[in-house]
Amino acid sequence: MNDRLDCSKESVAVSLTRKDFESEQDVRWCPGCGDYSLLAQIQKLLPQLGIARENFAFVSGIGCSSRFPYYMDTYGMHAIHGRAPAVASGLKLARPELSVWVVTGDGDALAIGGNHFIHAIRRNIGLKIVLLNNRIYGLTKGQFSPTTELGEKTKTSPYGNIDRPFSAAALALGAGATFVARVVDTDLAQLGPILARAAAHPGTAFVEVLQNCIVFNDGAYAALTDKKQRDELRLVLEHGQPLRFGSNGERGIRLAGLRPEIVSVAGAPGVPEGEGVALSELAVHDESDPHGSLAFLLAQFAAPEFPLPLGIFRAVAAPAFEDMNAAIEDTARQQRGAGDLASLLAGGDTWTVA
Structure with missing residues (x-):
């Protein structure tokens, strides 16, 4: 987006700072919007990746979150509603060496853009997709979105929302x-490292950021950020560790066959002596499970029955679409030689319609 950047030149190793990624545009989100948190964390992260600034690109669709490319001093595009994954996919295929990020919202990605979203993920193309989920349409002033909770009263559901909400994580895993x-947008200790893991992941990396809309859905995640109760409502996922939650880890998740159940953990503070189950009986999180069965199960968890899982659900290696596409191109060139666009357009079957 900046004329002074020229990605036609070979990149060189340079020392960058957060300031190098801050554009001259005034940031125009509402005071208190969770989008500020993501912007700050990404601008802090990018200088640490060892990638030249001209080799980053940010693509967005339509919505409050989709103003993101304006605030990054990199290449980028403010595309049309729901089509950011399609635009970004084309860019990644044309320039596979670029680090391409998609910043989207729950309406942009999961409503009009749902088809593009799932197919970008299905292909495992090397995009970093960050979805800011505030459970509402903010830019268009408060209509319910695909993630709005059941019963929620909005501009377009004055008697309560009757659409069952998507779990964005479950949709991506599916x-x-x-x-x-x-x-959660305010959990900086978790947000930064997760974005770093996503940046390093080959193939599609999907990060859902639970983000507060202070104007049209303020407090949507208040319980998850309230220090007095958040430990009881959050299930923090750690690879190789038992699934535990509570202020003292006194509760956990055990699997009874394929059915999860909440149990007390024997020996944990607050659990009476002789009660609870052994730590060894709890389910253990495995983000590298090739089948992703437990990850998909966890993505279905929702209040009030279960705590909400936060962290990395799944991180597995698989061939990236752009690498497979490059291999096909190489094979075609070896077998058929360099392409000739004029011959291609003029060749093949032609006919005249009188």
Whole structure:
């Protein structure tokens, strides 16, 4: 987006700072919007990746979150509603060496853009897709979105929303995502490292950021950020560790066959002596599970029955679409020689319509 950047030149190793990624545009989100948190964390992360600034590109669709490319001093595009994954996919195929990021919202990605979203993930093309989920249409002033909770009163559901909401993480996992994570916008200790893991992941990396809309859906995640109760409502996922939650880890998730159940953990503070189950009986999180069965199960968890899982659900290796596409191109060139666009357009079957 900046004329002074020229990605036609070979990149050189340079020392970058957060300031290098801050554009001259005034940031125009509402005071208190969760989008500020993501912007700050990405601008902090990019200088650490060892990638030249001209080799980053940010693509967005339509919505409050989709103003993101304006605020990054990199290449980028403010595309049309829901089509950011399609535009970004074309860019990644044409310039596979670029680090291509898609910043989207729950309406942009999961409503009009749902088809593009799932197919980008299905292909495992090397995009970093960050979905800011505020459970509402913010830019168009407060209509319910695909993630709005049941019963929620909005501009377009004055008697309560009757659409069952998507779990964005479950949708991504169902599409075969190789990297899926969820984090709260204000949890900087978790947000930064998760974005770093996503940036390093080959193939599609999907990060859902639970983000507060202070104007049209303020407090949507208040319980998850309230220090007095958040430990009881969050299930923080750690690879190789038992699934535990509570202020003292006194509760956990055990699997009874394929059915999860909440149990007390024997020996944990607050659990009476002789009660609870052994730590060894709890389910253990495995983000590298090739089948992703437990990850998909966890993505279905929702209040009030279960705590909400946060962290990395899945991170597995699989061939990236752009690498397979490059291999096909190489094979075609070896077998048929260099392409000739004029011959291609003029060749083949032609006919005249009188």
